[in-house]
Amino acid sequence: QSALTQPASVSGSPGQSITISCTGTSGDVGGYNYVSWYQQHPGKAPKLMIYDVSNRPSGVSDRFSGSKSGNTASLTISGLQAEDEADYYCSSYTSSSTYVFGTGTKVTVL
Amino acid sequence: EVQLVESGGGLVQPGGSLRLSCAASGFTFNIYELNWVRQAPGKGLEWVSYIGDSGSSRYYADAVKGRFTISRDNAKNSLYLQMNSLRAEDTAVYYCAREAENYYGMDVWGQGTTVTVSS
Numbered sequence: 001q002s003a004l005t006q007p008a009s010v011s012g013s014p015g016q017s018i019t020i021s022c023t024g025t026s027g028d029v030g031g032y033n034y035v036s037w038y039q040q041h042p043g044k045a046p047k048l049m050i051y052d053v054s055n056r057p058s059g060v061s062d063r064f065s066g067s068k069s070g071n072t073a074s075l076t077i078s079g080l081q082a083e084d085e086a087d088y089y090c091s092s093y094t095s096s097s098t099y100v101f102g103t104g105t106k107v108t109v110l
Numbered sequence: 111e112v113q114l115v116e117s118g119g120g121l122v123q124p125g126g127s128l129r130l131s132c133a134a135s136g137f138t139f140n141i142y143e144l145n146w147v148r149q150a151p152g153k154g155l156e157w158v159s160y161i162g163d164s165g166s167s168r169y170y171a172d173a174v175k176g177r178f179t180i181s182r183d184n185a186k187n188s189l190y191l192q193m194n195s196l197r198a199e200d201t202a203v204y205y206c207a208r209e210a211e212n213y214y215g216m217d218v219w220g221q222g223t224t225v226t227v228s229s
Contacts, residue, residue, distance in 0.1 A: 001172050003154070034214035038155070045205060045222060046147075046155060051215030089155050093214050097160075098169050099145070104154035 004029065004090055004102035011108040012080045020105045022073040022090030028100055030071035034093035037066055037075045041086045049088075050075060077107070085109045112136040112218055114206050119223030126196050126227070132189040132206035132220055140164075140184040143209035145216060146191050148202035148225075158204070159191065174200075196227045 005023040012018040022029065022037075029035055035053045038046035048057055050066035053073060063078045073092070077084055090102035118130040130146070146158040159180040160169045168180050179192040189206050203224050207216035 003156075032214075036215040038216075040155075045219040046207075046216075047219070048210075048215050048217050051210065051213045051217075055213065057210075057215070057217060087154075091155075091157070091216075096169075098171065099157040099160070101147075101155040101157055 001094070001096070001098060001100055004092060004100055006088075006090060006102040006105045008103070009106045009108065011110055012077075013110045014080055014082065016080050017076060017078045018080060018107065020075045020077075020088055020090075020107070022075070022092075022102045024071050024073075024092055024100070026071060027095040028092040029068065029073050029090075031095055032093050033068070035066065035068060035073040036091045037064075038089045038091065039084075039086050040089065046089065080109055082109050114208065114218055114220035116204065116206055116220040116223035119204065119225045121226045121228065122196055123229050124197060124227055127192070127194045128196065128225060130191040130193065130204055130206075130223060130225070132191075134187045134189070134208075137208075137218075139187040142211060144182065144189045145207045145209060146180060146189075147205045147207050147216070147219075148200075149205070149222075150199070150202040153202075156202070160209075161189070193225070196225075198227050201225060201227050 037050040040046045054066040161180045177195045203222040208218040210217040
């Protein structure tokens with residue numbers, strides 16, 4: 001149950017687009033279309049942003065989008081805004097009927 | 111309002127035990143699967159355990175298998191995590207999280223309860 005690999009940090013200017021990668025194995029990310037993404041502001045609980053690779057829950061801005069290719073999933077934030085500055089985590093269902101989270105990415109809005 | 115509220119955290123000595131609770135409200139508790147997720151100080155999220163809607167299916171992370179037990183009481187709209195043989199590395203904020211009804215993703219989270227394992 002090794003954590004999925006994410007970049008430690010990603011930054012961008014307001015209005016720009018950024019992409020966060022999430023790399024796993026064929027036993028998790030690559031084997032299932034069950035990747036989700038969470039946003040966490042300091043001292044707060046995580047918030048679901050994307051589910052099943054590319055779907056947004058009701059109320060989540062369409063500036064957030066997800067995709068997957070092979071063992072790597074990605075989260076793209078378009079039109080970056082100051083409020084997007086937070087930690088982001090990917091998660092995947094696994095072949096062991098468990099879940100695994102990514103290492104987390106700190107997004108900084110310059 | 112859909113809500114999950116954790117309780118039961120605190121300071122415990124290594125080797126000790128603690129039971130966390132998660133009270134649910136605002137939704138039909140017995141049709142949802144639930145998870146415990148933890149976050150050590152300054153670290154990332156770590157999935158801990160899952161329980162199915164009836165309680166018959168349970169899964170655990172390797173790090174806690176054999177020491178932690180997840181359970182639920184659908185009559186009381188409550189989720190539990192019994193933690194035994196606690197170690198310093200179990201120190202974390204523990205969140206309960208609801209599995210969405212029709213897709214894979216944790217759509218509702220509690221505010222977390224803090225567990226500190228230290229002598």
